[in-house]
Amino acid sequence: MSSAAVAAWPDDRPIQVYVGFAAGGGTDTMARTMAPYIQKYLGGRATLVVQNKPGAAGEIANIGLMHAPADGYTIGVVNLPAMAFGPLYRKTQFDPGALRLVARVLSDPTILVARKDSPYSTLGDVVAALKKRPGALTFGHNGVGTNGHLALLQLQNAGGVKLTDIPFNGTSQSKTALFGGHIDFAAVTTGEMQDAGKEAVPLKILAQMSDRRAASLPNVPTAREQGIDDVMPAERGIAVPAGVAGPAVARLAAAIEATLKDPEYLKKAGNDAPVLAYLKGDEWAREIAGRQAVLRKLAGSMPKE
Template sequence: MIRPLHRGAASAALLLSLCSPALAAWPDDKPIELVVGFAAGGETDILARVLAPYLQKHLSPKANIIVVNKPGASGAIANTYVQRAAKDGYTVAMVNTPPMNFMPLVQATPYDPDQFALIGRVVSDPTLLVARDDSPHASLKDLVAAVKSGKTTATIGQNGLGSNGGVALNLLIQESGAALTEVPFTGTGQSKIALIGGHVDMIFASHTAVPKPESESVKLRILAQFMDKRAPMLPNVPTAKEEGFDVVVPSDRGLAIHKDVQADIRGKLQAALEASLKDPEFLKAANAFADILAYKSGTEWQEDIEAAKAPLEQLAASLKQRGAAR
């Protein structure tokens, strides 16, 4: 009677191994979805599509990565899709901060940022305050002083509450006490048109949206960058901190996956990402992003996010109080 039991156990073990081929075969047996929370053709989508072939290359000769767009709700739709997918390593998110970690602070979201394991940061895009070159304000400090004195008002465009510009503007209002007027837009293309046309006084934009402000159809000027220190490509633009306002809001993009995905799969993804960002062919293909490529491991990136958490929580509390008072 003992032998049949042993044969049965062996058969059960064989059956289990046959029923779970994906884990053993990862990443070769089916496509990996790289999910982007913004529309095709945008900056995040273009970055994902440039990166995908090199992730494939450095993962496995048989790996196949496809970019899937799930736009809407400042990335919440895509983030939710990834978190609800099977935890088998075949669904990876291209996440954007601050939206990923700020939106759950101000409203209920169907995803939880704490359920993500960050794979690595790919880019860190400076957040800029941009004006027309004929603006009467020479600096951020001058702008704040003029508005607080009551001598002028200032309308400032931004791309939504959870965007890097929306967060930076609201933190600036909170930090400075200046009654700056928000004008929301759905994209930087719209806000740039409004600025050039004189419909708003300034806009918040990422560096990739205005890489050459002096070459726009109407010459533009950067008043300040909202980074911890001056970005290498903007050595002559002061930071908000230098102007006296402790507001640091970079626009970071990178990869994340559900934290329940096996650690060895997460490690292979991080190794492939790191190798991709050192690959000469990728660096050539990603030339448009050359100024903002800024790899950090998932652990290092998470540390940055944790360090920036307190001011975001304070801002969220302030916004909720402001909303309740209306």
């Protein structure tokens, strides 16, 4: 990206924003809600246009972003842990090192939920039951490599138990299965479960897989508080092809940070508002690198593709 191109960016044409999931989902909604504010804080004639490229837990969009020109006119929403985990357990066309992280936008704890009438109220109850009857309890999640799936793998490993995990194509499907009693538990995020007791069928939260209790769930203990080392947030942020010039990356990061502090945006952020967690791209990259040992261990317990 030449100095002349940096000087023109982002005014001379629209910035494409790749989203690896279908329109209407959480990632898409976040991108479309943020876009007008990022435009505002980039200034000039900046324009962001969201493009949905769903498939393979975001990998299709990541591959497209990896191969896009490094001119600042293609950016993407990336989802963790899927982006980092996929290449660890299967052959993939995507290389996380080909992207540069600009900023983390949110970090949403994974939570384990059950029907309110479930006989299980703590992780201890669940582990004890699985020790007596390995594989007897069923757990829904949103697919291989997602935060829910990896949180359940960690629960299995840390608890020394065997559970039966069932992938779904989205949280609405796993919740419907839970409502109907077809599964015993579902691993979702706090943003997807704003008030468990007021769902179509009342639910309860057994644990949150986070370093500390979320502000929105002050009375729900973490897995660690219950003796199980299980931390697995769902994170979203913005990335660009690795070759994008530093000044453009810094300007985009500043616009994202300003967006997350904008009172008007915060009113529109909906379920994302309580879990917004800005972090500069290089700091986020260091955090992700620090989790690689855990992810590799989890990948080692996966069947190879």
